[in-house]
Amino acid sequence: MDKKKDEGYLEQNNQESSAVLKSKARESEVSLVPGKKENYWHIYYIDNRAGHVVIEKKSKETFPLITVMLNKKNQGKGIGTIAFRRACELSTYQIIYANISKKNIASLVAAERAGFKIVKISRSGQLVLRWRGKSDKNG
Ligand SMILES: CC(C)(COP(=O)(O)OP(=O)(O)OC[C@H]1O[C@@H](n2cnc3c(N)ncnc32)[C@H](O)[C@@H]1OP(=O)(O)O)[C@@H](O)C(=O)NCCC(=O)NCCS
Secondary structure: OOHHHHHHHHHHHHHHHHHHHOOOOOHHHEEEEEOOOOOEEEEEEOOEEEEEEEEEOOOOOOOOEEEEEEOHHHOOOOHHHHHHHHHHHHOOOOEEEEEEEOOOHHHHHHHHHOOOEEEEEOOOOEEEEEEEOHHHHHO
């Protein structure tokens, strides 16, 4: 194998290893870019779109609900945790809910790390989590 091919092989091998290890994203590598819709952000990891986060309030009577969606290759790197937390902080809401199935461990872990607390467990296995903004906690 010549030197160039050798280097290429090593580079490919390193990429594969890091994909397996799923190194964690740094705060500075994740950006939330506002979409056209209010309370909708595209999630970027370094320079690539990794998914989206949206906080929806269906009617005046309902509380805002957050959903984070990452594409497969960007899951498990801590990006979800950052997206949950930053979207809540960027929004104008002081109370935000998340409906998460208890089977969706990654989502539960990410939401809890971002400051959500479980407030209700339904018989069907659906959990309701709530995030409260700083001013709501103080007031
Ligand atoms: C759910 C989702 C947003 C979480 O984001 P993420 O970036 O993948 O999650 P994070 O890496 O921040 O945290 C996940 C944690 O859960 C852990 N985890 C995942 N599955 C687990 C399991 N079965 N048991 C124990 N821990 C588990 C991970 O190891 C990780 O912890 P670590 O950092 O200590 O390794 C993302 O995976 C996603 O978009 N999934 C598909 C769509 C979806 O389900 N969205 C939720 C709707 S609200």
